[in-house]
Amino acid sequence: MRELSEQEKFWQGDFGNQYVDRNIGKPLVAANLALFDRALTRAARIASVVELGTNAGNNLQALHQLxxxxxxxxxxxxxxxxxxxxxxxxxxxxxxxLFDFPRERTYDLSLTKGVLIHLAPELLASAYAQLYALSRRYILIAEYYSPVPMEVSYRGNSGKLFKRDFAGEMLDRYADLQLLDYGFVYHRDAQFPADDVTWFLLEKRP
Known part of the structure; x- marks a missing residue:
């Protein structure tokens, strides 16, 4: 059995439990619904979705409605x-x-939202590989963006929050991916604030 990384153990434990308690509620689901409605506007029929890093299911609730x-x-x-x-x-x-999830099939859409930012940089290549391998057509990345990699202190913890151009790195890594759409959700949005998230919809070329 594979030994989990320090970060995986961190999210598996008490801090991860506290994160669950902080991130549930109808307003979050509503904000996610608004985000996904915009982010998937240019996507054709999506019959199957896999989310890496589901947490308590806020994103899945929104996707179930959409x-x-x-x-x-x-x-x-x-x-x-x-x-x-x-x-x-x-x-x-x-x-x-997410690194151990079996690649037994593909899905019309693979996605992460607020997950890649919490992975140590050395784990990203494996995360990208999972997103790519599990996707039949679309990949949606909704994370904090920075044109250059940077680390941010996260609730008093170091090595737990990073910003970078995740989508750009995937585009550079996989030649058959193309950028289909992108957008930004501002924390001061009057209706559906969403913590300054930048989303990118990528598509595999036929």
């Missing part, structure tokens, strides 16, 4: 979050690290 006919799958390392996501009964939730 894409009611789609098969939804989530991957979550924290047991408490996994239980809450499963209790929603709208998606199949796999408990474990």
């Amino acid at each position: 894409l009611p006919q789609s098969e939804l799958f989530g991957v979550e390392i924290n047991e408490c979050a996994c239980a809450q996501a499963r209790a929603l009964d709208i998606a199949q939730i796999w408990h474990g690290s």
Whole structure:
């Protein structure tokens, strides 16, 4: 069995549990619905979605409303979050690290939202590989953006929050990916604030 990284253990434990408690509620689901509605405007029919880093299922709830006919799958390392996501009964939730999720099939859309920012830089290549391999057509990345890699102190912890051009790095890494759309959600948005998230919709060329 693979030894989990320090960061994986961090999110698996008490800090991850506290994150779950801070990040639940209808306003968050509504903001996610508005974000996904914009981010997926240019995507064709999406019949299946896999989210790497599901947490308690806020994103899946929004996607279930936006894409009611789609098969939804989530991957979550924290047991408490996994239980809450499963209790929603709208998606199949796999408990474990996103790096260990089996590539048994592909999905019309693979996505992360607020997950890549919490991975140590040396883990990103493996995360990108998962997003790419699991996607049949689209990849959605919704994270904090910076044109140059930088680390930010996160609730008194170092080595737990990073900003960079995640989408650009994927575009450089995989020649058949193209940028289909992108956008920004401002924390002072009057209707659906979303913590200054920049999203990128990538598509695999035929």
